[in-house]
Amino acid sequence: MLRNNPTSLRASILAAGNLSAPVDMGVGAGGSWGELAGGAAFAARMSNLRSQSVLVETTSQFEAAQALIQLDGVVRRMVLYPPDMSREHLTFVSELAQTDVILSGDKEIKYSAERTLSKRARPLGGYPSFSGPMETEWILLTSGTTGAPKLVRHSLASLTGAIAPRSASAEPIVWSTFYDIRRYGGLQIFLRAALTGTPLVLQGSQESIADFLGRAGRRGVTHISGTPSQWRRVLMSPAVAAIAPCYVRLSGEIADQAILNRLQSQYPNAKIVHAFASTVAGVVLEVSDVTMGIPSSAIRHTPQVEMRMEQGTLRVRSNRTAFEYLGKNSPPLKDADGFVDTGDVLDLREDRYYFSGRRDGTINVGGLKVHPEEVEAVLNRHPHVGMSLVRMKKSPITGGLVVADVVLRAPAQADENVQALQHDILKFCREELAIYKVPVGLNFVSTLAVAKTGKLIRHDA
Amino acid sequence: MNKLHMDVKAEVIAQFTQVATEQNMQLAPLTDELPLFNTGLDSLCFAIVVVRLEASLGIDPFNADNFSFPVTFGEFIGCYKNATK
Numbered sequence: 326m327l328r329n330n331p332t333s334l335r336a337s338i339l340a341a342g343n344l345s346a347p348v349d350m351g352v353g354a355g356g357s358w359g360e361l362a363g364g365a366a367f368a369a370r371m372s373n374l375r376s377q378s379v380l381v382e383t384t385s386q387f388e389a390a391q392a393l394i395q396l397d398g399v400v401r402r403m404v405l406y407p408p409d410m411s412r413e414h415l416t417f418v419s420e421l422a423q424t425d426v427i428l429s430g431d432k433e434i435k436y437s438a439e440r441t442l443s444k445r446a447r448p449l450g451g452y453p454s455f456s457g458p459m460e461t462e463w464i465l466l467t468s469g470t471t472g473a474p475k476l477v478r479h480s481l482a483s484l485t486g487a488i489a490p491r492s493a494s495a496e497p498i499v500w501s502t503f504y505d506i507r508r509y510g511g512l513q514i515f516l517r518a519a520l521t522g523t524p525l526v527l528q529g530s531q532e533s534i535a536d537f538l539g540r541a542g543r544r545g546v547t548h549i550s551g552t553p554s555q556w557r558r559v560l561m562s563p564a565v566a567a568i569a570p571c572y573v574r575l576s577g578e579i580a581d582q583a584i585l586n587r588l589q590s591q592y593p594n595a596k597i598v599h600a601f602a603s604t605v606a607g608v609v610l611e612v613s614d615v616t617m618g619i620p621s622s623a624i625r626h627t628p629q630v631e632m633r634m635e636q637g638t639l640r641v642r643s644n645r646t647a648f649e650y651l652g653k654n655s656p657p658l659k660d661a662d663g664f665v666d667t668g669d670v671l672d673l674r675e676d677r678y679y680f681s682g683r684r685d686g687t688i689n690v691g692g693l694k695v696h697p698e699e700v701e702a703v704l705n706r707h708p709h710v711g712m713s714l715v716r717m718k719k720s721p722i723t724g725g726l727v728v729a730d731v732v733l734r735a736p737a738q739a740d741e742n743v744q745a746l747q748h749d750i751l752k753f754c755r756e757e758l759a760i761y762k763v764p765v766g767l768n769f770v771s772t773l774a775v776a777k778t779g780k781l782i783r784h785d786a
Numbered sequence: 787m788n789k790l791h792m793d794v795k796a797e798v799i800a801q802f803t804q805v806a807t808e809q810n811m812q813l814a815p816l817t818d819e820l821p822l823f824n825t826g827l828d829s830l831c832f833a834i835v836v837v838r839l840e841a842s843l844g845i846d847p848f849n850a851d852n853f854s855f856p857v858t859f860g861e862f863i864g865c866y867k868n869a870t871k
Contacts, residue, residue: 583850691830691833720833721853723829723830
């Protein structure tokens, strides 16, 4: 936990005391923690933004970082819109978060693109008057079954619950991550570096992985995190040896034994840690024995985090979990006892828990979630498709891939027809879906199993 | 070089070309020394290529706990040639 119950991110950075530590975010973007915390990008309009709901939608991480530091403790609510999230959801997200102002970066005039959405009714008597820092709601986006994102409410305290203060005698650390800081995994590293006054190196938006690794190496990065898929990309880069980290962290996807072995052999002096964390469940635990899966002792006892297995999935209760999903009709995020269902199915074998998939069949493609229902809905709109079942195929490069079993309305006849039809259905999917959601394989089958409930029977979870 | 190995290289090139076309990616001239991430394809494309090659060649050289990640196009082909030995 943070020291002294922080009032704002800016105050915490100032309290950390190492204000000259650099934050390097690529060519021409960067500064020190002191400059970021003391910056005045928003000073002129702070009074306008006070107590408002602000959506931060910038292309550059540097501008996002400035916004997060300067808005926390000032605005009522702050929505972190990831750069890879389709802009088609912007209106939906803005409405759901009751956004007053959208901040989007601009190369020439920073934050000039501020625009006020439709005026909405204010509470009678207006918002509470501003006196000192307020506890800002941090809204993170995660994928939803229909394709539209779900909005998850956190606070600075819940987001920083796993961050321990650094001891003064510790070896110097330089943090880095392959994640964007508007994703939970990247935000963790950003906040960790900010609250401990640690130098931080982030990838520029146009920077290649090889260039980034070269810069990270020159900056002396010691601690670095990413998804297993991002790490596989690093191992396939000629610049893999440009960094010599002493701490390598994997999260956001299941770490298999191959990636753990390869990272240990590439970086023999590094501690290789795979963490289980998610936007909703927060940071749950870390495994450091370079072995896939989770020791059952860690499930039974991890400080500050209670875990239990219920109906095959892992449930988590801690002060690091999110509070709720925004929206009147959203499902509850926690059960009556305050436990969050991670939805991850774990099997116990020889005193170790192994992930065997998601109960809802969600497919993780290189760290991006795909809900089978969304892909099936698109497939089922194709005039030749009767019904479809989307499932996961394991991939050594992206962890998972999307494949589909399809029942045609009329059986395809010759082989040529089959290929042409597959091609046509996939073309249809490519027009309708983000590229990672398009099935990489399409099997025509005669039937699909349907349960008595009328729902498709999913086998991969 | 035996016929099977030549077929492997031709099949790998065919799948790179096919996937690049499907994903609207610009494929660089494929030489053995070319780093994979300079071919014009991204991780998702490589994952798709691996699936297609498993279907056409019947092998998945990456499906083991201790394989080496290929860095160049030549090393990528080498993974498949070794797996057919």
